[in-house]
Amino acid sequence: MNTNTTPARKRVIVAGGGTSGWLAAAALGKVLGKQLDVSIIESEAIGRIGVGEATIPPLRTFHRLLGINERQLMSEIQATFKLGIEFNNWGNEGDSYIHSFGVNGKDCWACDFQHFWLAGRKKGLNNDLIGAYCRELIAAKQGKAMGGDSSGVQYAYHLDAGLYAEFLKRLAIGNGVKHIEGIITNVNTNEINGNIDSLDMQDGSKVEGDLFIDCTGFSGRLIHGALNTSYKPYGHYLPCDSAVAIQTEKVGPPRPYTQAIAHKFGWQWRIPLQHRVGNGMVYSSRFVSDDEALSTLLANLEGKPITEPRAFKYATGRRTKVWNKNCIAIGLSAGFLEPVESTSIHLAMSSILRLLKLFPQQEIKQSYIDEFNKQSIEEMDRVRNFIILHYHATERSDSAFWRYCKNMEIPAELAHRIQLFRDTGTIPLTEKELFRTDSWSQVMLGQHIMPETYHPIVDMMETVELERFLEGLKAKVNQEVAQMPSHQNFIDHYCKAKPM
Numbered sequence: 001m002n003t004n005t006t007p008a009r010k011r012v013i014v015a016g017g018g019t020s021g022w023l024a025a026a027a028l029g030k031v032l033g034k035q036l037d038v039s040i041i042e043s044e045a046i047g048r049i050g051v052g053e054a055t056i057p058p059l060r061t062f063h064r065l066l067g068i069n070e071r072q073l074m075s076e077i078q079a080t081f082k083l084g085i086e087f088n089n090w091g092n093e094g095d096s097y098i099h100s101f102g103v104n105g106k107d108c109w110a111c112d113f114q115h116f117w118l119a120g121r122k123k124g125l126n127n128d129l130i131g132a133y134c135r136e137l138i139a140a141k142q143g144k145a146m147g148g149d150s151s152g153v154q155y156a157y158h159l160d161a162g163l164y165a166e167f168l169k170r171l172a173i174g175n176g177v178k179h180i181e182g183i184i185t186n187v188n189t190n191e192i193n194g195n196i197d198s199l200d201m202q203d204g205s206k207v208e209g210d211l212f213i214d215c216t217g218f219s220g221r222l223i224h225g226a227l228n229t230s231y232k233p234y235g236h237y238l239p240c241d242s243a244v245a246i247q248t249e250k251v252g253p254p255r256p257y258t259q260a261i262a263h264k265f266g267w268q269w270r271i272p273l274q275h276r277v278g279n280g281m282v283y284s285s286r287f288v289s290d291d292e293a294l295s296t297l298l299a300n301l302e303g304k305p306i307t308e309p310r311a312f313k314y315a316t317g318r319r320t321k322v323w324n325k326n327c328i329a330i331g332l333s334a335g336f337l338e339p340v341e342s343t344s345i346h347l348a349m350s351s352i353l354r355l356l357k358l359f360p361q362q363e364i365k366q367s368y369i370d371e372f373n374k375q376s377i378e379e380m381d382r383v384r385n386f387i388i389l390h391y392h393a394t395e396r397s398d399s400a401f402w403r404y405c406k407n408m409e410i411p412a413e414l415a416h417r418i419q420l421f422r423d424t425g426t427i428p429l430t431e432k433e434l435f436r437t438d439s440w441s442q443v444m445l446g447q448h449i450m451p452e453t454y455h456p457i458v459d460m461m462e463t464v465e466l467e468r469f470l471e472g473l474k475a476k477v478n479q480e481v482a483q484m485p486s487h488q489n490f491i492d493h494y495c496k497a498k499p500m
Contacts, residue, residue, distance in 0.1 A: 009037045010362075013209035015184060015199065015222055017042030019161055020331025020348040021215035022168035023062075027352045029175030030066050032359065039178040041199065041207065053271045053278045054082060054258045054342035055156040057101050058434075062349045066171065070147065074495035077163040078274040080254045081145040081487060082156040083136040085341070089262035090447055092395045097129070097446030098257060099341075101154040102136030104438045105473050111455035114441045115425050116470065118454040125467045128474065130445055134438070135477045144484040145256040147494055156342070158258065158271045158278075180207060184216075187226035195326040196226060211364070214329045218314060218336070223322075223329040231335075233317040237388045237411070238338055239287075239404060240266050243312045244294050245280035248303035253488040260340055263296055264288075264399035269339065270302070274491065275500045277303055282338060285313075287401040314338075322376040323369045328355060335380055340390055343383050346434070350379060379434070385414040386435045386443075393418065393447040418449060425451030 014025045017040060025040040032038075063070065073079065084100030091097070105113035117133065120126045131137040136154055139145060146153045173179055186200035198208040214222035223229045235241065254272030261268045266283030281297040294309055318335030322328065329335075331348040354375055358368050392410050396402035417440075420426055427440045461469065485493070 009035065010211060010360075011209040012036050012038045012211045012213065013199065013207055014038070014040040014213040014215055016215035016217060016331075016333075017165065017169070018215065018217070018331070019165050019168070019345055020333075021213075022165050022172055023345075023348055024213050024215060024330050024352050024355075025177045026066055026168045026172035026175060027062075027356065029172050029177040031356055033176045037178070038172075038176070039180055039207065039209075040172065041180045041182060041184060041201075043181060043183045053161050053273070054085075054158055054269075054339070056342055056346050056434075057154050057156045058346055059156060059349060062353070068171070071495045073167060074147075074157065074159075075497045076167055077159045078276075078497045078500070079157045079159040079495065080272055080274055080491060081147055081256050082158050082258060082342075083140040083145060083153070083256045085258045085260055086140070086255075087260050087262070087390070087443075087446060089396075090260070090267075090390060090394060092448070093398065095446075097442070098131060098137050098140055099439060099442045099446065100131065100134055100137035100140060100257075101156065102134040102438065103154075104130050104441065105133035105470075107437075108457065110457045111425075112427065112437045112441070114437075114445070114451070115454040115458050116466065118425055118451055119458040120466060120470045122454070123463055123466070125463070126470055130441065133470075133473050133477060134442075135480050137442075138477055138481045139484055140255075140257045142481060143253065143256065143487050144481060145487040145490055146484050147490065155256075158254070158273055160273055160275075184221060187222055189226055193325070194227070196222060210326065211360075212327045214327055214333045215331050217332045220319070220329060220333040222327050223319060223324060223333055227324050227327055229324045229329075230320045231315070231317050232320055233315055234337070234384055235316055236408065237384065238316040238391070239284040239401070239408075240282045240338055241314060241316070242285050242290065242293065243280055243282045243314070243339075244290070244297060244309050245278065245312070246297065246301070246305050246309045247307040248277045248279055248301050248305050250275070250277060251303040253486070254491070256487040258342065261300070262396075263300075265293065265401045267340065268297060268300060274497045276306060280339075282340070284401055287399070287404075318377065318380045321369075321373050322351065323372045326364055328372070330355075334376070337380070337384055337387055340387055341383075341435075343387075343434070347380070347383070350434075351376060379432070381411075382430070382433050383435070385411055385417075386439070388414055389418070389440075389443055390447070393444060393449055395448055418444070421451060422449055423452055425454050 028038045084098050086098050088096045107113045117130050183202040184199050188198045190197050196212045198206050259270040265288035269280050271278035281293050283293045322334045330351045391405040427437050
């Protein structure tokens, strides 16, 4: 008698749509669709948050995994190129610097480029900011951009979050994902092991599954509502807890960078798309009223509003367990830092990649869960520290908000990194950190943390050799940027969208 049986296909249920839900569904369908039955529950009656309209470069790698054609994607979602973020008024009022995605100069085996740059400053060889040696930063300042892998340029996207979710939806369904339209009314857990067994729907149906992906946003309907997974708050370090968003008409060619403009109680974003501009104010309700925050935003728009303001309240932090029993939180249900470095979509993408690497073949093993949670927590805390740096490394004392940020206690690891950079110009990174040396040095130098000294290996170069080295790097950057088209011209050639 033949006893060979084909194991039942694992049923994966993605609860909630939006960017995180459709990213997860599209990836699972593309990579593991032959082994899994993937379904996603989304209701048109439940609105999407839809303000995460700026991204960072690793998303491009994820898109290649999904087989996405970049030119088609950018055209369909009204995307523009993003070479970095311009920070205004953060170190002090009137300041401006760009955190770009590019590489500063050229390093050596013993030290990073900031040591050569600093030696040049101390020896009177240059007065340039470190960004003068970064192609992407200079291109951003000059309103230029290029895309495509062959360009070698490090870039991300500004995108319409609603159109992006719809693009991912079509992709996921094309990869065999089943879309269930409806509203979840109840989450049923197993009395013996506490796992989630099924979801009750408003129409009376029941959706059963083996693994549940919670993409229900801030509410965490499954991970929190059903499994009561606790939340570790970051509010002491990241005091902003509110945001209001509004869209405006275009007033000129799109900048190839995001703007983050600090105010007395928080900061304002501007994200240029092909057809409009996304705007918003991130602020702390402890230091300003909702009405004043909104009025400040409306007074600092560059174009005419085309939507009504949308307000959000949030608590920065993360789940103590991102994977609990047979439920994995992805996106806002797993935690939220804040949008200043455009990490929300990246953290969702990173969790999806982590799940693909640790996906259980049959039974869910605790070792899978523990490793997933360990990596998730480490990543969130490292990104959190980089974001805290922006607030804490300020010389502003003109408002209660900035005085709090400047004087607040910060994580010991971040305090050590700042002090080590101040003392030696060194940035000690772990292997898997998202933000690398160039990001840390651009922000710290941009907000006036200046190293006292540089690595002694630089003095192995004669002064004239160091000068020639620095001038050569700067000339190379300027030559490369001179050959780049304007941001608008490249969009028109590469990915121009149809009029809305």
